[in-house]
Amino acid sequence: MSSRDTILQRLRNRSGGNLTAPNCDFSVLERPDWPVSERIAMFEKNIESVHGEVHHCTEETWLDRLAEVLSTRGARNLLVPKEHEIGLKLRSAVEREDLPNLLIYDEPIESWQSVLFNDVDAGITSTRGGIAETGSLILWPTADEPRLMSLVPPVHVAVLYASDIYTTFHEAMQVQDWGAGMPTNALLISGPSKTADIEQTLAYGVHGPKELIVLIIE
Amino acid sequence: MSETAEHSPHHIDVKEFHPRAQAAIHNPKIRQNFRKAMDGLMTKRKSAFEGWDLETLRDLGANIRLRALANLPDLLEQLEQKLTENGIKVHWAVDGDEACRIVRDICKARDAKTVIKGKSMVSEEMELNHYLEEQGIEALESDLGEYIVQLAGETPSHIIMPAIHKNTDEISELMHEKTGTDLSHDVEYLTASARLQLREKFMNADVGVSGVNFAVAETGTLCLVENEGNGRMTTTVPPCHIAVTGIEKVVPNLEDVTALLALLTRSATGQHITTYFNMISGPRKPDELDGPEEVHLVLVDNGRSSIYQDDELLDTLRCIRCGACMNHCPVYTRVGGHTYGTTYPGPIGKILMPHLIGLDEGRHLPTASSLCGACGEVCPVKIPIPDLLVRLRQESVDGDKLHPAKVRGHGAKRGAVEAMVWKGWSWMHAHPGMYRFGTSMAARFRKLQPGQIGGWTQYRTAPKLAPKTLHERLKERGQ
Amino acid sequence: MVDPIKVYPAKPSKVYFFGTCLVDMFYPDAGMAGIQLLEREGIEVIFPQDQTCCGQPAYTSGYHDEARAVAMAQLDLFPEDWPIVVPSGSCGGMMRKHYPDLFKDTGHEVKAAEVAGRVWELTDFLLNVCHIKLDDLGEPTTVAMHTSCSARREMGVAEVGPKLLGQLSNVNLVEQIRAEECCGFGGTFAIRHPEISGAMVSEKVDTLVDTGAKAFVTTDCGCLMNIDGYAEKNRKPITGQHILSFLWERTNGKKGDRS
Numbered sequence: 001m002s003s004r005d006t007i008l009q010r011l012r013n014r015s016g017g018n019l020t021a022p023n024c025d026f027s028v029l030e031r032p033d034w035p036v037s038e039r040i041a042m043f044e045k046n047i048e049s050v051h052g053e054v055h056h057c058t059e060e061t062w063l064d065r066l067a068e069v070l071s072t073r074g075a076r077n078l079l080v081p082k083e084h085e086i087g088l089k090l091r092s093a094v095e096r097e098d099l100p101n102l103l104i105y106d107e108p109i110e111s112w113q114s115v116l117f118n119d120v121d122a123g124i125t126s127t128r129g130g131i132a133e134t135g136s137l138i139l140w141p142t143a144d145e146p147r148l149m150s151l152v153p154p155v156h157v158a159v160l161y162a163s164d165i166y167t168t169f170h171e172a173m174q175v176q177d178w179g180a181g182m183p184t185n186a187l188l189i190s191g192p193s194k195t196a197d198i199e200q201t202l203a204y205g206v207h208g209p210k211e212l213i214v215l216i217i218e
Numbered sequence: 219m220s221e222t223a224e225h226s227p228h229h230i231d232v233k234e235f236h237p238r239a240q241a242a243i244h245n246p247k248i249r250q251n252f253r254k255a256m257d258g259l260m261t262k263r264k265s266a267f268e269g270w271d272l273e274t275l276r277d278l279g280a281n282i283r284l285r286a287l288a289n290l291p292d293l294l295e296q297l298e299q300k301l302t303e304n305g306i307k308v309h310w311a312v313d314g315d316e317a318c319r320i321v322r323d324i325c326k327a328r329d330a331k332t333v334i335k336g337k338s339m340v341s342e343e344m345e346l347n348h349y350l351e352e353q354g355i356e357a358l359e360s361d362l363g364e365y366i367v368q369l370a371g372e373t374p375s376h377i378i379m380p381a382i383h384k385n386t387d388e389i390s391e392l393m394h395e396k397t398g399t400d401l402s403h404d405v406e407y408l409t410a411s412a413r414l415q416l417r418e419k420f421m422n423a424d425v426g427v428s429g430v431n432f433a434v435a436e437t438g439t440l441c442l443v444e445n446e447g448n449g450r451m452t453t454t455v456p457p458c459h460i461a462v463t464g465i466e467k468v469v470p471n472l473e474d475v476t477a478l479l480a481l482l483t484r485s486a487t488g489q490h491i492t493t494y495f496n497m498i499s500g501p502r503k504p505d506e507l508d509g510p511e512e513v514h515l516v517l518v519d520n521g522r523s524s525i526y527q528d529d530e531l532l533d534t535l536r537c538i539r540c541g542a543c544m545n546h547c548p549v550y551t552r553v554g555g556h557t558y559g560t561t562y563p564g565p566i567g568k569i570l571m572p573h574l575i576g577l578d579e580g581r582h583l584p585t586a587s588s589l590c591g592a593c594g595e596v597c598p599v600k601i602p603i604p605d606l607l608v609r610l611r612q613e614s615v616d617g618d619k620l621h622p623a624k625v626r627g628h629g630a631k632r633g634a635v636e637a638m639v640w641k642g643w644s645w646m647h648a649h650p651g652m653y654r655f656g657t658s659m660a661a662r663f664r665k666l667q668p669g670q671i672g673g674w675t676q677y678r679t680a681p682k683l684a685p686k687t688l689h690e691r692l693k694e695r696g697q
Numbered sequence: 698m699v700d701p702i703k704v705y706p707a708k709p710s711k712v713y714f715f716g717t718c719l720v721d722m723f724y725p726d727a728g729m730a731g732i733q734l735l736e737r738e739g740i741e742v743i744f745p746q747d748q749t750c751c752g753q754p755a756y757t758s759g760y761h762d763e764a765r766a767v768a769m770a771q772l773d774l775f776p777e778d779w780p781i782v783v784p785s786g787s788c789g790g791m792m793r794k795h796y797p798d799l800f801k802d803t804g805h806e807v808k809a810a811e812v813a814g815r816v817w818e819l820t821d822f823l824l825n826v827c828h829i830k831l832d833d834l835g836e837p838t839t840v841a842m843h844t845s846c847s848a849r850r851e852m853g854v855a856e857v858g859p860k861l862l863g864q865l866s867n868v869n870l871v872e873q874i875r876a877e878e879c880c881g882f883g884g885t886f887a888i889r890h891p892e893i894s895g896a897m898v899s900e901k902v903d904t905l906v907d908t909g910a911k912a913f914v915t916t917d918c919g920c921l922m923n924i925d926g927y928a929e930k931n932r933k934p935i936t937g938q939h940i941l942s943f944l945w946e947r948t949n950g951k952k953g954d955r956s
Contacts (some may be wrong), residue, residue, distance in 0.1 A: 028270075060438065136495075183500055185454070190495075196379070198377060549897075589846075594850070612760075617758075640755050
C-alpha cells in the first residue's frame, strides 16, 4: 500500500471513532466599520511601529514625493512595472531630472538575476489594498510586477490607494473573495525585512528590503 | 531514532536530561540569556493582545483546529486535489526517513547540488540537513537564527528563535571564526554580513526547502509566516521549491487563516503580524518572470496518525507552533532548549516528542514540569498541556487499569519499588483509621523525622511536622 | 483551566471542611484558622474525621489506580449537599477539576461530578460566598503574597487573596516581579528534578525579598513549605505563613489558636 493510502486509512479508521467538528464563530474578528480617515490613521500608526515609512500624496503629488524619497536615498535606479499605470506614469515622466533611471522587469529572472540582486537600488509596486489593524500591504505579484520586485531591492516603494484600506485581514479577504481562487503568490507585507535572532535586537534588511516606503494616495 | 533508521542518529540522547539540566542551571550565561529573552517575550505577548477578547479568540483558534482535525482525512485529500490542480506535486511520507528520501529523489532528479532552507521544524524533525549532507547535497539554513545555529554545529534551542541561547558576544565570535567577519558587537553589521553571504547562496541554490504554517484545502494554498524574507527568497529564487509539513497543518478555509495568524504572531513574538505572510498556490506560470518552475509538498505523518487515534491525545495536534508555551515555561526558562535533547523543546515538546520517539526513550520528558499551568494558560489554541503531561505520566508507568496506555513505549518508567511505594501510600490513605494512626504517630515522634530528605533538603529545610494533627485537634474540640 | 463561569452558592449554614494532608500534618494552625474564620461568619463547620488526602500526589505521578482508591475513600464523606471548602488551591483543584476525569467509566462518575461541583477554595468562599468583612487589629506591617499556580489557574482565585489583604487597614501588600510564576514546588517534581525546582524557588525567594517585605503569605501549603524552607535554609530575610493563619491572627486580636 502506498504511504498515502496507509496514512489516510489510519486516519479514517480512527480507533476513537468519528470526531464532531465544532462550530467556528468568527465574530471576534469583526471591527466597527471605521471611516476611511480612521483606517488611514490606524494603518499609518501600525506600519510605522514596524519601521515602515508613510507619505500622504495625491494623484498629482506622488511623483514628486517619490522623486524626493529616492533622491534623499541616493537611489541610482528604480525598478518599475511595465504595464501598470504606475510604471506608465513614471515612464511618461522620464524627462524629469529628479527621477533615477527606470528599469523594467520584462525578462525572466534567470537572464538578469545578478543585476537584480546587486545593482538595483529600489523597486516600486502597486498594492491590492491595505489592512489598518495590522499595518499591512496586500500584494498579488503578477507577470507585470513579479514577486522579486518587492523583495530583492533594498528599498521597496508601495503605492496604496486610501480607499483600498480595509479594517482587518478578515474583511479584506471576504470583500475581495479570495476563496474563489488565489494567484500563484499572494503576500501581506508589514514593514521592511527584519530579524531579532541576535539577542532579540532588531535589525532591518536581513534578506529583503531595508526600507519600506508607502505612498498613500488620497 | 530507531535502529532501522536509514541515516545515523544525530540528535542528543534524550535520556541525559538530568545532567544537561544541571549543567544549564549552573551556567550563568544560559540562565541570563533565557531569562532575559523569555521576560521580553512574555511582556510583548501581553501587550499584543491588549484590547482583544482573548478568551473568545482562543476559543475560535481551538475550534478551527478541532474542526480541521475532525475532517482531517477528507481535508488532506481536498488539499492534495487542489494543490495538484494548481500544479503543485504532493508527496506522502509515513515517517521522517521517507520524507528525507522524497526530498533526496526530487533533488537527484534535478541534479541538485545545493539546497537553501527556510525555517522548518518538520525538517529538523526529519534531520534533513544531516541526511542531505550524507547524500552529497549541501543544505544551508537561511533564517538568521538557524544559520547561526548551523554555523555552530548545533540544533535550535527554541522553535521560533533558534539561536536564543546565544548572546551577541558568542555570535560575533562564531561568525568571525567561521565566516571571517570582523569581531563586532554591532548587530546591524553582523546581520548585513549574513545578508551578503546568504544572497550568493540564494542565487546559486538548486532547490529551496521550506516549512508550512497553514495549508489551506479550499484553495490549495501554502502559507508561510516570517519576518526576514528568507522564506520568500527560498520559495521564489531557486528553480525548485519543496515544502515539508506535518499532516495536521491543514485547515479547510482561507478564512481560518485570519484567526490563526492573529493568534500565532501575537503569541509567538508579540507582533500584530509578521513582516511577511506568504501565500503560495502554485509554481511559476508560463507568462510569469520569476518563481520556481516546480513546487512540491511533502506531507509528513511521523507519528501524527497515532496521536490522532485517541480523543485526549488528539489535542496535541492542534498546535500551531507559536512557542508561547516555552516562553512562559518556568522550567524551559531555567534549563534552555538544548537540555531536552529533542527537536521540540519545552511544554509542547514534552507532550509531542514521546509520540515521535516513543515513551520509553522520552519517559523523563513528562516529569520535567511542576504542572504550573502557565503553558496551557497562554496556548492560543487551548491545548490542555498540563492534563496531557499527566496523561503521559500515567502512560509511562501504566498507572491506570481502567484506561490502558496507548503510546508506544508506555510503561517503561514503571519501577517495582516506586510502584510499591504508591501502593502502600494508597492503601494507607484509603484506610482512614490507619491514616489517623500513622499521622498521629508521626506527629508524636516528629523529633525522629529525618533531617535529610533527598533532593528536597538539598535546597530547603525539611518540612516540620506539627505536634498534633488537625484531625487530633478537631477531635479534641469534639468535631 | 478556569471554569468559564463560576456560580457562587448562597451563604450556607453548614459546610464540610476538607483539611488536606499537608495542613493536617504540617500546618494544622492554618486549618484551625480557616475553621474559626468560617465559624465567625456564623457557619457550622463539619470535619469528617475519615478524610485523608485528595489523591493528588499519586494522580500527578501517573498512578491513577492508586489515586482513585484514595479519592474513592473521600467521595462518601460529604453526603449532604453542603459546600466542601478546602484551604488549598491545589487540593481544591484536584477535587473540583480532576475528580470527574479520574472517575470516568467507573460508575462513580455522577457522584464524583456532584462532589466536585461543591468544592470551593476557602479564601474564595470567604470572600465571595460569605462576603467576609475583615477588621484589622494588628500592627502596621508589609507583606508579599504568593498565589499558588493551582489557586490562580485551576481555581481562578488570583484576585481573592489581594482583595482579602486589601481589607486589612494596617497591611501594606507589595507585589514581587513575576508574581504569576511558579515557585517550583510541583509535588513530586521537587523530588524528581531538585535542581530545576531549586533554581525556581531561589528566584522566587529573591523576588519576594526584593519587595522589602519580611513576610509573605500564600494560599497553599506546598508553596509555603517550599518557599519558606528555601528561605530558612539559605538564611533569607523572609518568612511565610498560610494566608488563613495570617487573616485569623490579624482579626482575632490575639495570636491564633496555636499549640
